[in-house]
Amino acid sequence: MIDGALMTxxxxxILFVSSNFLTPFQSFIQLVSIGLSAWAAVVVIYLxxxxxxxxxxxxxxxxxxxxxxxxxxxxxxxxxxxxxVGPLAKGIFATSSLSYVVSFAVSGLVYLLLVRARxxxxxxxxxxxxxxxxxxxxxxxxxxxxxxxxxxxxxxx
Numbered sequence: 001m002i003d004g005a006l007m008t009x010x011x012x013x014i015l016f017v018s019s020n021f022l023t024p025f026q027s028f029i030q031l032v033s034i035g036l037s038a039w040a041a042v043v044v045i046y047l048x049x050x051x052x053x054x055x056x057x058x059x060x061x062x063x064x065x066x067x068x069x070x071x072x073x074x075x076x077x078x079x080x081x082x083x084x085v086g087p088l089a090k091g092i093f094a095t096s097s098l099s100y101v102v103s104f105a106v107s108g109l110v111y112l113l114l115v116r117a118r119x120x121x122x123x124x125x126x127x128x129x130x131x132x133x134x135x136x137x138x139x140x141x142x143x144x145x146x147x148x149x150x151x152x153x154x155x156x157x
Contacts, residue, residue, distance in 0.1 A: 027081035030097075034079055037100040038071030041108035049115065063114035071107025075099045 014021055042064045079099040080089035092098060 023082050027083040030081045031076070031079065031084060034075035034099055034103045035068075035072050037104040038068050038075060038107035041071060041104040041106075042067050042111045045108050045111050045115075049112070063111060063118060067107045067111035067114060070110050071103045071105075074106045075103025078102045 018024070046064070076084070076099070077086040077088045079086045080094045085094075086099070089099070
């Protein structure tokens with residue numbers, strides 16, 4: 001219901017009030033792209049690292065959300081669009097798209113540090129991540145944390 005009202009109000013504004021559609025639309029796409037680049041960094045680190053020990057609970061990984069938010073905020077601080085100019089968008093950042101790179105790099109680094117800290121902090125990483133097995137090998141059941149195994153899953157394979 002709220003989404004429909006917002007979409008109707010936005011469309012009415014664009015059709016009847018706004019004299020220019022392209023500039024605000026490009027700015028909106030640029031701002032959304034900063035969030036997408038931060039999200040992409042988390043996904044890339046997850047897929048290439050295969051961080052099974054930090055698998056999301058009920059669809060949400062706290063480490064991924066924290067990394068995404070930090071990357072998003074820093075990316076916005078370095079962005080410069082017609083809708084929003086970040087306080088750090090000076091010099092080379094004022095005329096370039098380096099805010100996407102900042103967002104991607106910061107999110108990826110933060111996520112990598114968070115999952116490594118979590119893996120080292122009492123929750124053992126799977127054998128494939130730790131390097132003691134060949135790449136692509138399925139970790140032994142003992143390497144998978146018990147909270148990731150379902151109640152009906154056998155503890156040993």
